[in-house]
Amino acid sequence: MSKKKVVKIRHVKPEIRMLGIDDGAFQPHTKGVVDVIGVVFRGGYWLDGVMRTEVEIDGMDATEKMTSMIMNSPHYEQLRVVVLNGVTLAGFNVIDLKALFDKTGLPAIAVARDKPDFEMIRKALENLANSGKRWKAIENAGRLIEVQTRNAEEPVYVQFKGISESDARRILKETSTRSNIPEALRVAHIIASGLTRSEEKI
Amino acid sequence: MSKKKVVKIRHVKPEIRMLGIDDGAFQPHTKGVVDVIGVVFRGGYWLDGVMRTEVEIDGMDATEKMTSMIMNSPHYEQLRVVVLNGVTLAGFNVIDLKALFDKTGLPAIAVARDKPDFEMIRKALENLANSGKRWKAIENAGRLIEVQTRNAEEPVYVQFKGISESDARRILKETSTRSNIPEALRVAHIIASGLTRSEEKI
Numbered sequence: 001m002s003k004k005k006v007v008k009i010r011h012v013k014p015e016i017r018m019l020g021i022d023d024g025a026f027q028p029h030t031k032g033v034v035d036v037i038g039v040v041f042r043g044g045y046w047l048d049g050v051m052r053t054e055v056e057i058d059g060m061d062a063t064e065k066m067t068s069m070i071m072n073s074p075h076y077e078q079l080r081v082v083v084l085n086g087v088t089l090a091g092f093n094v095i096d097l098k099a100l101f102d103k104t105g106l107p108a109i110a111v112a113r114d115k116p117d118f119e120m121i122r123k124a125l126e127n128l129a130n131s132g133k134r135w136k137a138i139e140n141a142g143r144l145i146e147v148q149t150r151n152a153e154e155p156v157y158v159q160f161k162g163i164s165e166s167d168a169r170r171i172l173k174e175t176s177t178r179s180n181i182p183e184a185l186r187v188a189h190i191i192a193s194g195l196t197r198s199e200e201k202i
Numbered sequence: 203m204s205k206k207k208v209v210k211i212r213h214v215k216p217e218i219r220m221l222g223i224d225d226g227a228f229q230p231h232t233k234g235v236v237d238v239i240g241v242v243f244r245g246g247y248w249l250d251g252v253m254r255t256e257v258e259i260d261g262m263d264a265t266e267k268m269t270s271m272i273m274n275s276p277h278y279e280q281l282r283v284v285v286l287n288g289v290t291l292a293g294f295n296v297i298d299l300k301a302l303f304d305k306t307g308l309p310a311i312a313v314a315r316d317k318p319d320f321e322m323i324r325k326a327l328e329n330l331a332n333s334g335k336r337w338k339a340i341e342n343a344g345r346l347i348e349v350q351t352r353n354a355e356e357p358v359y360v361q362f363k364g365i366s367e368s369d370a371r372r373i374l375k376e377t378s379t380r381s382n383i384p385e386a387l388r389v390a391h392i393i394a395s396g397l398t399r400s401e402e403k404i
Binding site for chain 1: 249250251252253254255257271380392393396397399400
């Protein structure tokens with residue numbers, strides 16, 4: 001349990017251990033669970049580990065499932081930061097960045113390739129149970145900043161907790177080695193969607 | 203269906219598309235299936251795709267399952283070579299490198315970190331059904347060569363089909379960027395064992 005408000009990252013080493021998290025493909029507005037894959041990278045270059053869990057489509061368990069996946073992993077002690085593909089998994093199963101940071105002690109950064117339309121999200125939430133709680137979790141992610149990880153043409157949109165804005169910016173730039181998002185996140189997406197596609201075929 | 207005996211790889215580009223295949227953990231001598239993960243790498247650096255299938259423990263379906271996983275993959279056309287962790291999956295489910303090459307048209311290279319003891323393998327096979335057919339598949343992999351991928355202290359032991367010895371050596375050296383085995387194979391192992399470990403916990 002972390003009591004710190006911000007983890008100060010003194011020096012962003014090229015080999016900083018980062019966990020990238022993304023979900024597999026699924027049919028929206030259905031019931032069921034979706035695979036979520038966590039990928040451990042040393043900086044932007046080397047894959048060190050993989051973990052998996054699952055969350056409910058449009059459910060309320062994403063924060064709890066991410067916390068337990070991370071803290072039960074053999075890589076937990078080495079991890080320095082968690083990077084997510086936006087603040088939702090499996091539809092509108094919101095990850096509360098603040099709760100995730102408070103429980104794991106790891107700074108959390110949500111990265112989106114498209115600028116989130118919060119007004120649209122808020123309206124969509126109205127059709128779901130616990131819409132107030134979900135919206136609160138989204139608000140907990142804090143303000144949105146634009147970061148140019150690789151070039152000015154493809155900025156990403158970022159929310160963060162437990163880390164300073166300048167550290168978040170540095171980490172994103174250092175680890176986006178192959179695309180405009182951190183390599184751990186790019187690879188988590190490839191694995192999660194590759195596994196889902198193979199499953200459909202079996 | 204390939205009619206060629208050997209695919210000549212004119213130039214081993216640093217970005218040659220390689221598929222690395224490895225299986226997840228399992229309890230030996232039990233019944234059931236084991237996850238098999240295929241990882242597409244561009245040379246030794248970038249993960250491009252992931253696929254999955256499953257094979258029976260000590261079964262006879264590894265060659266067929268690898269063939270169909272590869273040929274049904276969206277990456278098939280880009281692939282130039284397949285690298286396996288030895289010639290068996292899930293115990294003694296033998297991959298026939300010759301049949302794999304004949305069917306997919308892709309050269310196949312089996313890499314082992316420890317020198318295989320074929321006499322011991324032959325004896326172990328005697329306890330299984332179809333031992334003659336399994337042994338024949340192992341013989342089809344051809345002679346064993348020693349390759350120093352990174353340094354003389356940690357050579358690997360290699361069998362290959364559909365490719366010249368010198369091309370096989372070059373490809374292994376070029377793509378073993380992080381350890382003494384090709385990066386696609388190192389990462390396939392991490393993913394397959396990471397997913398299996400997570401499953402046990404669920």
